[in-house]
Amino acid sequence: MEKEFPIRQVLDGEGNITDDSYDLSEELVKDLYGKMLRARTLDKKSVNLQRQGRIGTYAPFEGQEASQVGSASALGEGDWMFPTYRDHGATLTFGHSVTTIMLYWKGRVEGCVPPEGKNIFPPAVPIATQLPHATGAAMAEKRKGTDRVSIAYFGDGATSEGDFHEGLNFASVFKAPVVFFNQNNGYAISVPIEKQMNSKTIAQKSLAYDMDGVRVDGNDVLAVYFETKKAVEKARRGEGPTLIEAVTWRYGAHTTADDPTKYRDQQVSEEKRNKIDPLLRLERYMEKQGFFDEQWKQDVTAQCDREIEQAVEEMEAFPDADINDMFGHVFKEPVWTIEKQREDYLTFKRGETV
Amino acid sequence: MKTAAEIKTNKLTLVQAVTDGLRTMLKEHEEVLVLGEDVGQNGGVFRATDGLAAEFGEDRVMDTPLAEAGIVGTSIGLAINGFRPVAEMQFLGFVYPAYEQIMTHASRIRSRTLSRYSVPMVIRAPYGGGIRAPEIHSDSCESLFTHMPGMKVVVPSNPYDAKGLLIAAIEDPDPVLFMEPMRSYRAFKDDVPEEKYTVELGKGAKLTEGEDVTVIAWGNMVATAQKAVEKMEAEGISCELLDLRTLYPLDKDLIAESVQKTGRAVIVHEAPETGGVGNDVLSVINEEAFLYLRAPVSKVAGFDTPFPFFSLEEEYLPTPERIVHAIKKSVTF
CATH class of the missing domain: 1.10.287 (Helix Hairpins)
Known part of the structure; x- marks a missing residue:
């Protein structure tokens, strides 16, 4: 099945183009890089805040920025997003406010409320339960006659749940405009994918629903962006749902309450930072193309830092619950x-x- | 206002009144959708949706895949995005796969989004014993839902209330479990107005006026309690029979006022006794009528056993005789 569902890639870890069928403008590349850096800054800051006791338990996504930013960037204004608790890189990119996201992790219900006009559902904590919601919201858009779509985020472990099946099956039966966006980071807390399923890919599960299934390098923001865009456009045309498997990796723990060294060699995880990192590969690509400069990176970094620091201030100054x-x-x-x-x-x- | 003579009524059974309520709302509100297993062409296993798919189209009265969590989960998605889904569980005993969707999402989305999102959804489910159904089909698990913050639970006992409560439930801005007493589905007919009307949620009904003891029941058990009350009347014991109609939120004032008057109460339900809604009724009595009581409040309920195979269901279900026994114990205390 790995042959039937090859991993689609535009850039490899070294920043070399492996598929030249896309128009990679400097503007697009820099935009996606900036969004990923923003997400990573938020993530790293949040881990630090948890360590300092300034927020509660936190679910980090470092390493998965390409999956989240690439997919969220492919959506349109009125579309619906159904995230999990590890998808604030996606919700941030789609227009959630940083302060709100942080409030969620500070134990504040206000963290579930999206900005006015943004269709962002609160993070699903029970695994896979958001998939039928995405299907239902998409059925609603179809009935209203709009071309809006839903996207549901979920991990590899979620594919074992009954709601995964029910969400995909309903979407397939009702031809609902949904993109099922799976982030396969290889681990459900401590359980590796080999123990989660006997199938070699998650994308192949689409066959059971007669649905398009796509496997994509989840650390390649360009591949994720283009593949999600195709699925979104297909859904807008009324051609039904797609299952996307983004193969990625979380560098850190499941949550700040978890110790990954109990179940995997974190050295392996650290080595991946130099091999498959979503940001680094884009930097390497930009360098090769001759449009990366250190000053620009410093400016973008400073801008992200300022924004996140300001959000921390707002979060901490927020009125009591x-x-x-x-x-x-x-x-x-x-x-x-x-x-x-x-x-x-x-x-x-x-x-x-x- | 129309006078009584101007209101056209039809003689309907309870299940026909449910259909009539659905038809009324499908007609009036484009955003009302009916979905569930076999609800389309087949009209539901009890014919509760009979003819609706033909009348309103299969895109509004939808046969779904056989998946309770999927039905409720997609209904949530429809509800947060502008529709008013009425989801059918074929039997309340089949609701368990959907429990997670109801408990972790439907009932708390309003709360966890400070009312940004809400779920105006009705889950209809036939429930209760007494029709010699296969196992699991007769469960009466209302207290799993009354215990769930954010859910309302409604149970009609007669055709008039069935239509009026169902319309009120569909119009309610929050999720409602609408339990339909299977044994009463075709037990008798009522005059049911053809036009739209509502029976307010949260309000019970006093079915008989009495002085000596309050008998409190809902759904299928109302008819059973009625028989006991009639027997007692013949023996000179005057009972006030209350049909709660809504199990969450309870009609506190109705219960309080009645028990303050009679000083005695017998609560009847077919669900297992421990953890049943009877305890919440007891709690209301304790708070509102403690000093008026002349005897301990008693419960006539299902046992703390799984609902038995139907060869024993008449032993399990409260009977008029058991209710009579409880009333006599109460008045002779």
Whole structure:
């Protein structure tokens, strides 16, 4: 099946063009590089903030920037995004605010609320549950007669869940305009893909649904971008869903509460930084093309740093969480049970301070 | 306002009233969709969606793949994106694969997005025993849903309420589990108005006025309790029968007012006793009528066993005799 579903690539790890059928403008390359650097800056900062106790447990995605930025960049304004908890590189690229993303990791419900007009669903924590949502939202767009599409993000472990099957099967049956974007980073927390499935690829699972399946180098932002764009455009034309498997790697832990040295040799992971890194390969490509300069990189880096630092300040200056938000959004119209619990609790609290 | 004489009514069974409610809402709201297993051409295994696919098209009354989590999951996607899906679970006992979607998403999307997204969805499900159904088909697991923050749970006991509650549920801005009492599906007919009307969610009904004891039931158990109440009346014990109709949120005032008057209560449900909604009714009585009580409140409920194979279902289900026994114990305490 690895032959039937070859890994599509535009640039190899050394920055050499391996598929010259695309128009790679300096503008596109620099734009994608800047977005990936922005995502990586957010990610690294978040890990540090967790270490300092300034946010809670955090799920890092370093190494997966090409998958997330490339796919999110292929979407249009009104499209729908259904991410997991490890896809804030994608949500950031699609227009989520950095401050909001950080608030999520600071244990704030406000972190689930997308900017006005952005169709970004809150991160799915239960694995694969967002796939049927993406299908349903896409069915809704189809019924409305728009050309908007949904994209669902999920990992290799998610393909073992029943909701993976149900989401893809419904999309296939109803010809829903969905892109199922899998990031195969090789590990579901500690369980390697060999223990997760007996199939050699995830893309081949598309055959069961008579759906297009594509395997792409998930560390090659250009390949991810172009392949996702094709799938998105196909969905917009009413030609149904696509399953994309982006083969990638997370350098670090599953979350900051996890120790990857218990289940894999982190030295191997570190060595990959020089071989398959999404940013480095783009730098190498730009150097070869003669449009990379150190000053530009420094400027972009400084800009990302400034933006993320400012977001950290905003996150930390954010008003305290309001318990009325906890009570006030369970139902649209208040119900007596929750109202009574709120009143009793507030009375209790007031009494305690007397 | 029309006078009673001007309102055209039809004699409908409960299941026909469900169909009528669905038809009313499909007609009125383009965004209402019906989806589930066999709901299209077949009209549902109980014919609850009979004729709707032909009338409104198979793109609005949709046969789906056989997958409860998929039905609810895609309904969530439709609901957050402008539609009002009415998803059918073929039996409430088949809802379990969808439980995760309901518990982790449908019921809490509003809360976790500070109301940016909401899920105006109804999950319809026939439930309950007494029709000699194969195993699993008779489960009565309402308390799995009343315990779920963000869900409303509704159970009609008669055709009039079935249509009115279903329309109210579809119009509700939040997810509602709409339980349909299978044994009452075709038990009797009611005059059901042809036009649109609603029965307010969260409001129970007082079916008989009484002085000595309050009997509280819902769904299938209302008819069973009714028989017990009639027997008691013949023996001179006056019962006030309440049909809760909505199990979350409970009609606190109705329960409180009645038990404050009678000082006694018997709660009847076919779900297993432990962890059943009866306990929440008890809790309301405890808070609202404790000092009025003249006897311990009792429950006549299903046992803490899996719902038995149907050869034993009449032993498992509360009977008028068991309810009579509980009422007598209460009034002679």
